[in-house]
Every structure is written in structure tokens, then in C-alpha cells.
Amino acid sequence: MNRMFSVWRKELRSLFNSPVAYGAILFFLIFTAVWFLWMDQFLAQKVASLRNYFALFPLAFIVLVPAVTMRSWADERKMGSQELLLTLPVRTGHLVLAKFLAAWTLILTMILLTIPMTVMVTGLGQFEMGEILGEYIGSILLSGAATALGIFLSGLATNTISAFLMSLGSLLILTLSVTLGAALSLPDAVGNILRFFSLDARYANFQRGLIDTKDALYYVWFAVLFLYLNTKVLILRKWR
Amino acid sequence: MIKVSHLSRSYGQFQAVRDVSFEVGKGQIVGLLGPNGAGKTTVMKILTGYHYPSTGDAWIKGIDVQADPLGAQALIGYLPESSPVYPDLTVLEYMEFMAGVRRLPTADREEVIDRVLKRTAADGFRNKVIGHLSKGQKQRVGLAQAILGDPEILILDEPTTGLDPNQILEFRHLIQEIGKEKTVILSTHIMQEVEAICDRVLIMNQGQIVAEGEASDIAKNLQGEERFKVRLKGVTASTALESLARVPGLKSAPTVAEEGLDPLLECAFPKDSGGGETLFDWAVSQRYKIVALVPQTLSLEDLFVQLTKETPHEQNV
Numbered sequence: 001m002n003r004m005f006s007v008w009r010k011e012l013r014s015l016f017n018s019p020v021a022y023g024a025i026l027f028f029l030i031f032t033a034v035w036f037l038w039m040d041q042f043l044a045q046k047v048a049s050l051r052n053y054f055a056l057f058p059l060a061f062i063v064l065v066p067a068v069t070m071r072s073w074a075d076e077r078k079m080g081s082q083e084l085l086l087t088l089p090v091r092t093g094h095l096v097l098a099k100f101l102a103a104w105t106l107i108l109t110m111i112l113l114t115i116p117m118t119v120m121v122t123g124l125g126q127f128e129m130g131e132i133l134g135e136y137i138g139s140i141l142l143s144g145a146a147t148a149l150g151i152f153l154s155g156l157a158t159n160t161i162s163a164f165l166m167s168l169g170s171l172l173i174l175t176l177s178v179t180l181g182a183a184l185s186l187p188d189a190v191g192n193i194l195r196f197f198s199l200d201a202r203y204a205n206f207q208r209g210l211i212d213t214k215d216a217l218y219y220v221w222f223a224v225l226f227l228y229l230n231t232k233v234l235i236l237r238k239w240r
Numbered sequence: 241m242i243k244v245s246h247l248s249r250s251y252g253q254f255q256a257v258r259d260v261s262f263e264v265g266k267g268q269i270v271g272l273l274g275p276n277g278a279g280k281t282t283v284m285k286i287l288t289g290y291h292y293p294s295t296g297d298a299w300i301k302g303i304d305v306q307a308d309p310l311g312a313q314a315l316i317g318y319l320p321e322s323s324p325v326y327p328d329l330t331v332l333e334y335m336e337f338m339a340g341v342r343r344l345p346t347a348d349r350e351e352v353i354d355r356v357l358k359r360t361a362a363d364g365f366r367n368k369v370i371g372h373l374s375k376g377q378k379q380r381v382g383l384a385q386a387i388l389g390d391p392e393i394l395i396l397d398e399p400t401t402g403l404d405p406n407q408i409l410e411f412r413h414l415i416q417e418i419g420k421e422k423t424v425i426l427s428t429h430i431m432q433e434v435e436a437i438c439d440r441v442l443i444m445n446q447g448q449i450v451a452e453g454e455a456s457d458i459a460k461n462l463q464g465e466e467r468f469k470v471r472l473k474g475v476t477a478s479t480a481l482e483s484l485a486r487v488p489g490l491k492s493a494p495t496v497a498e499e500g501l502d503p504l505l506e507c508a509f510p511k512d513s514g515g516g517e518t519l520f521d522w523a524v525s526q527r528y529k530i531v532a533l534v535p536q537t538l539s540l541e542d543l544f545v546q547l548t549k550e551t552p553h554e555q556n557v
Contacts (some may be wrong), residue, residue, distance in 0.1 A: 006340025013337075017328040019368070078322035084385075087288040088341050091313040091420070238292045240251075 004094040005032055007085075011102030012063050015068070021106055026062050028110045032056045033117055049126040050118060051207050055131040057111070061146050066167035069103045069150030073230075074163040077128050086234065093231045100151050100227055107143045111136070131209035138206025140156070141219035142199055148223035152230040174199045241393060241423040242287065247296035249282050252459070256282040258447040264440075269419035271381060271438035272427040275548050279447040281321055287425070288318045317391035321398055323382030327371030329361060331381055334370060335388065342389030352388065356550050357557035360384040360414065362420050377400040383411070387418060394418065396426040400433060405542045431544055444550040458543060465491050465508045466515040467536040473529040477503035480528065487522050489513060502531060 015021045036042050036053040076082035085095060118189060150167040157163035176193040178201045186194070195201045199222075202215040242264040249257040259281040264270045272280040283293040286298050289309035298305045302314040309390045326334055335353045344352055357363035362380040365373060370381060379402065386394055399415065400408045415424060416437045428434060434441045435455050443451040443458070451458045472480050477496045480503055483492045487507075494507035510514030515531065 002343060003341050006337055010326070010337035010341070011331050014328045016327060059241045079327070080320060080322060083290050083320045083328055084318065084324055087313055087318050088288050088339060089309065238290065
């Protein structure tokens with residue numbers, strides 16, 4: 001555990017020593033706030049709900065999560081430091097978990113930095129606090145699932161650009177599949193499958209303030225699955 | 241400390257290591273010598289648990305690397321080829337990370353890191369970001385990282401590549417110093433390096449060990465003859481050569497290495513036939529004065545060329 005903590009701290013330092021982290025945080029805060037206040041005309045609408053604000057989070061994650069996770073394994077491979085990392089006396093699973101937790105820490109920082117904004121806005125009227133809590137929990141879980149996928153794909157990629165593009169493409173499909181499916185008027189069976197795998201469909205429940213264990217577990221299993229696969233891939237490479 | 245038995249490793253169709261076995265005792269510095277692609281790096285990757293062998297086993301201090309990689313890795317300090325490091329971190333941050341992974345007690349971390357950085361002469365740039373360091377500085381950081389936490393075994397893959405001559409000397413000195421207490425395996429394709437610092441050498445070619453032992457022993461065993469250079473005084477080269485050619489027991493016809501009034505002749509006798517004595521007796525009987533009589537041994541460089549020119553696996557096919 002101590003060793004995992006050391007790896008987590010090293011990953012965080014690597015992330016925060018580069019400008020990408022600050023750029024991503026700034027982009028997230030400005031994009032969501034400007035879109036919500038200006039494009040959505042929140043103040044003019046006189047609706048006491050932040051649903052439109054939180055609806056922007058999954059969209060922002062489509063770009064930001066790949067930007068944060070793309071370097072995770074791809075850079076290590078490119079620079080050869082992966083060899084050093086994988087020959088340290090740390091379990092492969094712990095290395096994967098440490099990398100995941102570091103990237104997720106950065107994403108969580110973004111989400112938590114929106115609190116001043118929510119507090120400010122909720123002062124303007126009668127807001128449903130349960131709904132806002134659900135939205136926070138939902139976006140935290142969703143971002144965890146997306147981050148695990150990003151880390152896994154970074155482990156498959158040979159360079160950061162392909163890691164970024166693979167994660168971007170996957171998240172785009174997983175987030176927008178239901179909306180796209182509806183637009184294309186696909187058969188019900190296909191629509192149901194898309195809805196099951198969609199990251200966004202479950203997020204909609206959280207946005208209504210419904211915290212369903214089934215939805216929460218879906219995100220958790222999603223993350224666990226990809227972290228497990230990431231570990232397996234790394235171990236299999238020892239044989240190749 | 242290190243034992244490897246019947247190790248083979250293929251990458252797809254390519255067989256990088258074939259049936260390699262060797263042992264390294266405590267406190268030895270062993271050099272893995274061979275041309276590029278001989279399988280040196282693969283052997284090191286297997287010892288450190290980065291790759292698993294296709295067949296065969298590797299043990300570190302009695303621990304089977306494949307069965308208990310973490311147990312083995314805890315005993316090893318490793319400097320991979322081209323000493324990769326994290327460009328975003330400062331030297332100190334990197335060392336703190338390594339200290340955490342190596343589980344140094346928090347209380348002495350600062351002191352231990354300080355000592356290691358001084359030892360590898362890396363303390364002058366401890367607060368610099370690694371990405372901004374020169375190749376030689378990075379190499380020092382790589383070595384500092386490897387010896388941090390006092391591992392019993394050091395595995396260094398081409399530790400001196402990319403260094404300037406002064407740095408190479410410093411590095412060799414440092415490795416020799418470290419090798420007094422630790423078991424070291426280092427790989428190189430530089431002959432002088434092995435001669436300068438290694439107790440023992442394993443020469444690899446095409447995935448196999450083609451020679452093993454002390455550098456001088458290998459040279460002696462490989463040499464099928466006793467070769468001498470002899471310098472005589474006051475006789476012309478041609479006269480001396482004519483006379484020398486009549487000496488019984490020569491392996492091949494003698495040659496003139498240098499003309500002149502004090503000519504230098506070269507001749508060869510079969511192995512262990514006392515050629516030096518024969519030469520001396522001959523000179524006395526002819527009333528020549530020997531100015532110098534020098535036995536010729538193969539240099540490690542000659543050996544290297546001789547051993548690695550051959551292609552062992554083609555002979556096996």
C-alpha cells in the first residue's frame with residue numbers, strides 16, 4: 001500500500017508539473033460556466049435547477065479525460081521508463097490502480113472546483129439540494145469509469161496521440177450513443193443495448209436526484225473491468 | 241547470488257537467448273560482453289522480471305524470479321538501457337519516489353538520498369527538472385536510483401554509453417567501488433570496460449555464451465599456440481630469419497616484424513611446448529644477443545572479434 005501511495009504521488013507530480021493539468025482544469029471551469037450562464041441563458045430562464053449545468057460535464061469529459069489519461073502508460077512506454085516501473089517491487093495491479101487514482105484525483109479536483117459556482121448560484125433561489133448531491137455523485141462516478149477506460153487505452157497505445165484519439169472516440173460513442181441512436185431511429189432492441197452500455201443514460205438518473213445502486217454499480221464495474229484488463233495486458237506482455 | 245539455468249527466450253520467430261546457464265557469486269562484478277543483439281539485454285530483462293523466459297529458470301538469491309518477482313525485484317537495483325527517467329520530475333522528486341517504492345524509513349530518507357546523490361556526483365543538480373539534464377547527468381541519476389536503498393544486486397545495462405571519456409572513468413571507478421560490497425552484472429560492448437572493472441566475463445554471441453571466465457584465462461585457452469616476438473642485436477633480419485626457420489618445433493614459418501639492424505622477428509610454437517626456452521637456446525647457440533623476448537597474448541579485443549565472428553547457431557543447425 002505504501003508503495004502504491006508513492007507511485008500515486010509520483011504520477012500526480014508528473015501531471016501537475018506539466019501545464020496540461022492546469023489547462024484542463026481551466027478549460028473545464030470556463031467552458032461549463034460560460035456555456036451554462038451565457039449560451040443556456042440560465043439567469044434569464046428563472047428555473048431553479050442546475051440540470052443543464054451538470055449535463056455539460058459528460059460532454060467536457062469526452063475531451064478532458066483523454067487529455068489527462070493519454071500520457072499515463074503511453075509516455076512510459078515511449079520513454080522506456082515503463083521497464084523501470086514494472087521491475088520495481090510493486091504489484092502490477094497496484095501500479096495500474098495508482099495511475100488510475102492519480103488521473104482521477106485531477107478530474108475530481110476539477111469537479112470539486114465547481115462548488116463555489118454551485119454555491120453562488122444556489123443562493124439565487126429555491127434549489128433541490130438532493131438533486132445537486134445526486135448530480136455530484138453521478139459525475140464523480142461517471143468520471144471514474146471514463147478515467148479507467150482512458151488509462152486502459154493508454155496502455156494499449158504506442159504513443160500519446162493514438163491514446164488520446166482512441167479514448168476520445170470511445171467516450172464519444174459511449175456518451176452520445178443514446179442520443180445518436182434516437183436520432184437515427186434504430187430498432188428498440190439496438191436502442192436498449194446502447195442504453196445499457198451508455199455512460200450518459202445512467203447519468204440522467206443521477207441528474208433527477210435518483211441515486212440508484214444499479215446505476216452506481218454499473219460505473220464501478222465499468223472501472224474495475226478496465227483496470228483489471230489493463231493489469232492483464234501488462235502481465236501478458238511479459239510473455240510476448 | 242544469481243543463478244540462471246538453461247534459459248531461452250524467443251520474441252516471435254526470433255530467438256534472442258538460447259540455453260544460457262551461469263552463476264554469479266556474492267561480491268563479484270561480472271561483465272556481459274557481446275555485440276549488439278547478442279542477447280545481453282534479454283538476459284537482464286529476465287533477471288529483473290520484466291520478461292519471462294520461454295524455457296529455463298532464473299534465481300536471485302534463491303528466489304525464483306518468475307514465481308516470486310516482487311521478492312526478487314526487492315533485492316535488485318536496475319539501470320535499464322539508456323537509463324530512462326521521468327522528464328517532468330526534478331531529480332529530488334524522482335529520488336523521493338524511488339525511496340518510497342524501496343520503502344526506506346521516512347526518517348532517514350533525506351539523509352540516504354543525500355548520500356546517494358553525493359556518491360554519484362548528482363547532488364549539484366538535485367532541484368533541476370530531469371528533462372533539462374544532459375545525457376551524462378541523466379545517467380548519474382539512473383545509477384543513483386539503482387543504488388538507492390542498498391540493493392544486494394545491481395544490474396546495469398550498458399551503464400557508460402553516452403558518457404564522455406572522463407565520465408566513463410568516473411563511472412567505472414564508482415562501479416568498482418560499489419562492487420566491493422555488492423554483486424554486479426553489467427553489460428557492455430566495450431572490451432576495455434570489462435578488462436578494467438570485471439572479475440569475470442561472459443562473452444555472448446547470437447544468444448549463447450561463447451566464452452566464460454577471467455579475461456586472461458579466456459585468452460590463454462583460446463590461443464592454440466605460443467607466440468613470441470624477439471628482438472635481436474647486431475644481425476640482419478634476413479640472416480636471423482634464415483637461421484630461425486631451421487629451429488625445430490616451430491608451428492609455422494617465422495616472419496619479420498621489423499627490419500633494420502636490431503630486427504624484430506615473430507614466431508609461433510605449439511601450445512605448452514616451452515617455446516621461450518627454445519628461442520633462448522637458439523640465440524645463444526648462434527651468438528645473437530636477445531634485446532627483448534615478448535610472449536604475445538590475444539587482447540580481449542582480438543578475442544571478441546574471434547568469438548563473435550563465428551555463428552554458433554548455424555553450426556547447430
